[in-house]
Amino acid sequence: MPIQGMDGLSRRLRLVVGEVARRATAPLRRFARGLRASFEPSADRLAIAPQDLRTADPTVAGDIYAGSFVFSGQVVECRGRSPFDMPPPSDEWARVLHGFGWLRHLRAADTPIARSNARALVDDWLGLDTHPPVAWEPDVASRRLMSWLAQSPMVLEDSDAAFYQRFLVGITRHVKRLRIRYGEEPDGLPRLKTAIALLAAAVAVEGFRRQVKTAMRRLDDELKRQILPDGGHISRNPAAALDILIDLLPLRQALSARGIPASAALMNAVDRMMPWLRFVRHGDGAIALFNGVGPTPTDLVATVLVYDDARGATHGNASHSGFQRLEAGRTVVIVDTGPPPPIPVAQAAHAGTLSFEFSSGTTRYITNCGTPFRPLPQWRRMARTTAAHSTVVVGDRSSATVRDKGLVARLFGPVLVGGPESVPVERQEADGTVAVVASHDGYAKAFGVLHERTLRLSAEGDRIDGRDRVVPLEGGNRPPFVIRFHIHPQVKASALGGGGVVLLGPDGEAWEFRCADLPAHLEESVYLADLHGVRHAEQIVVAADAGGLGEVRWSFHRTAEPRALRRRVSL
Template sequence: MAAITRMPPPGSPLPGAGDRLRALAHRWFVAPLPDARGGLKRVLEPLRPGDPHRGVEMVQGHFRLAGQVVEASHKLGPDPFRPDEDGMARGDDEPDIELTPVPAQPPAPEPILDDTARPEDAALLEGGDVSAEGETPAMVFNAPTPALSRPDWLPDEASDAWLVAWQGFQWLGHLRAVAGPHGSRARALARALVFEWIAADRAEFQPYVWSPGIAGRRLAALSMHANFLIDADDDRLQAARTDDRRLMAALRQHADRLERMVKWRRLDGIERIQALRGLWMGRAALGAGRRRLARIAKLLMQALERQIHADGVHQSRSPVCQLDLVSDLVELKTIAAAHDADLPAGFDELISRLAAALRLMRHRDGVLALFNGTPEIPAARVDQVLGHVPARGMERLDGAVGGFERLAARRTTVLVDLGLPAPVTAGQAGFSGFSSFEMSTGRERLVVNCGAYVARPGPWMQAVTQAAAHSGVTVEDQGPQRVEAGSGERRRKAGPPVTIDRRDDEGAQWLEFTHHGFRDHGLVHARRFYLGPDGDDLRGEDRFIALPGRGEAPVRFALRFHLHPAVKALPIQGGAAVLVRPVHGPGWYVRADGASIAIEESVHMGHEGRVRPAQQVVVSGVAEGAETRVRWAFQQVQPRGEGDVRPQGGFDARPARIDDPRRAVPAVTEAPSVPQGAERDGIADPPATA
């Protein structure tokens, strides 16, 4: 293992501080491997197939996991299933594999992919200003990848997401999927890596490696791919060779360790779910009885019921965590059904509720909203997971319960994050996205969050967690804080009180919420949304209300609307408004009243860690006095056809009053009027005054 100690992921209760404590923990965990001359009692077949292309890359020494590539050096002997130069077959023995250290490489710079953004720009993002020079065509600059040598299973250059996949043996499925000329080599490499890991684990205890969530993932992977790793005698999977007995013994000891971990009272959140799922898989493969499996399943069900809200949203409030959870539970359910193992009553209903909420977290192009550490995930992967769960009708998410609201009218979808930052044990990575939203029209995403950077540790990974990287509100470059009644640091221990009011009337939708997250600045913030019934009129209002005793000092605020990289923003009316133009479909006017509006540069974290240049519309001003009110609007450009006799009026940037739905803007069911002087292509500037 690595020479340094890498601490467990956030939320893991495994103790790991101090050499003496680690030595005691290692002495407790490591015992002589038991004799395991029997075979597997149950063959668990994974539901999710691996990626053979990734497996071939691994055979060639490139381990691409969670958006990052780490190089490994291994030498493969001749393939036994291909003839030697003399034309004679080698026989049935597998090729020899030697894992060898690789030469040291200088530290690799931050990867710069598909953009002109620089790593040092990440620091500017925290303050809300990103520099991306010029507009250049998309290019790919392949930065040197970090090296993974034989003794280093915890490379410093690897991200947490990569390490979770690496230590959780996610790569086993990819190697198993390799067929053809590389198939035997992939199996030999998988065996070599597993046995090397067993030897390294017994030589040195690492808290990170034995955090319960990672240990559960690893045991589940070993259980499902054991018949790929050991020698098979017909279909009995008899462990005859010494290496195979070692693997069976390690599998049994792994399950014993994990069973001790799940008894810890502090183990909660995603970590507990993954630990219990892995324990069920391991015990099932080793032939545990029905009663023992039922007890583990009952503990898993209890953990799920505590963590999943009534509207189906997991307490992490992270769409990517929800996606992984649905996928893992569906796989567990399928394996249990294949071996006639009972799961608790309500397990199917719980999966259905999770999947229904996940469907509501998607835009119309199938991509998940980029909330709380969710990277951009291809829609095909989401479709693959949801394809195993029958669709269930669920009309809306409940912001007061799960922390998300969804407004939808015609082709327009608006997703709003109203939840407080989840506790660390929930599995969320501390993103400051409270009060942010995303907006799409048809299959075009307009307003987005910057997303999550998963390629490798560095300034970008921290920068995208800041409030300025979300389409929300900042005060003095800070997002809302977790506060409560009291004073000093005591106010940061719980979330700000949030009041939410939502109403629907004749297709129009209103959403208003108020919170005390800016109490440190002496302000109460209230935000209001209105979406017209035709989906072409989104209006908002932000109010900053001074608390008693705040003083007269002005406070700077900013409303940020990060745009998708495919969307272009142009200033119009001398900079008094903005025209937003997606790739397809009509453009949108963006106006603001009560603050200045400007276009600034931004970044977007694309698939597998690509940093792409983008733009953001920033509405900024100063909050002073008893109350400061800012109104803004996204209104779709309406083309004028021949014979159009609509009145030549201005457009009203005022949001509808939430306390009386029928006092919306007059003629709300009509499309916004277009000012005089509209161009023939349908793009016209809004008037200078509201």
């Protein structure tokens, strides 16, 4: 076995041994923390309610009052029963229900009926004898605690003393449980969200104020570990920063309102994630579809970016997170130039190394398939394959593997394993032209080849030149490979003579694809990152036979400007 393979195996073994040891000692830690928690004070008075920045829709309040709960694209009609008594159609639906994020819609309605309904639903939950396991998953419990704190002015308005006391008992129960079990949640976002929720509770509840220092230190540790120097997250999910900032920004405001200085780690993390969010955003405001990103709440992105005080120019090189951004004129190209993330945070990672997306203005032309919004396990698994990305697929296999069985999967979930270990990247900028040359060894063990990709964006932003090379190692044979370019469903694709393809955007802008070495043809594809479900799409496919051509050159060239721009020019 190659030394590189042995290194990968030893790292995986250390992770497994470490996780087994952590779980084996969890009961002892839980006992010790529970003993300490029994001597700590309970929630006595809410001093502040952190703001909820998420978009609210008051019309949803009417649906909830009517007993219609629409979560994750699924509907449950309660018909007079409590939603907590209804069988959930999926775990995803149940997680949203028990997370209580939907309380913001009732607050937006700002009516006595909505406030009364919110209070009754919270009281229903507090009165349950038992809760389903998903209700106490760390990220669900953290979301519920944050939602209760943020919406407490609405929930507690016009309430009696008995309900107020039950509500405080519920807050205490959440804080103690999350503190006792801290560190047992999955690594990555769930652990970071728990740390944010615990600090928010310490700031918001007067009786928990002496826990602020400990909670701040816990959050600092996670921010330093999980937020990379360029602002990306260790999971390599571009949208993770949005998920974090939407809770971190109100927490920063609450700290200021209570006269508690925010830590340097918290401030630095916010300052790094703001430009990162602009880095991974296309012209239409959507986040690039890499490593688990689904539909983008563009209004939420805009809300978060309002808090960006620096508003500096977007950088092009995010080497720590493993992404490159090429931008000129109205054109944006975003490239995945990193290996899969560490196994403990690879539950949603995709095998998309060296895939890219490009947009012009507010139109996305070439994308990856993305992750479905609705709970569709079969599509989610497909979305993680290399074939679901705009890159090269060698031998009809993915460059990394989803492991959903065996010991590693039982310990960490359906993680991405194997894949590229070395992804060297070179960025070149001259006279306004930007180029990225990168390669990866994800196919070295299976086929003995490297994939090298070059992308070059012209200074005017009207041309993208690409070159894909499949290079055999040590004189080996070259297997067959396919280059895929997934087309966004809002773009109309038509075949041209000579093997070309024209892409027509909804605003009349057109781009022509040409491959200098092999014919291109259109095939069916799917677009998964849509709130309304799976959408039909198309893809450009260029196929190379085994032992044949090892270098393929291709290009996208703008052939027509948007109609609005053409009208301005004619005037």
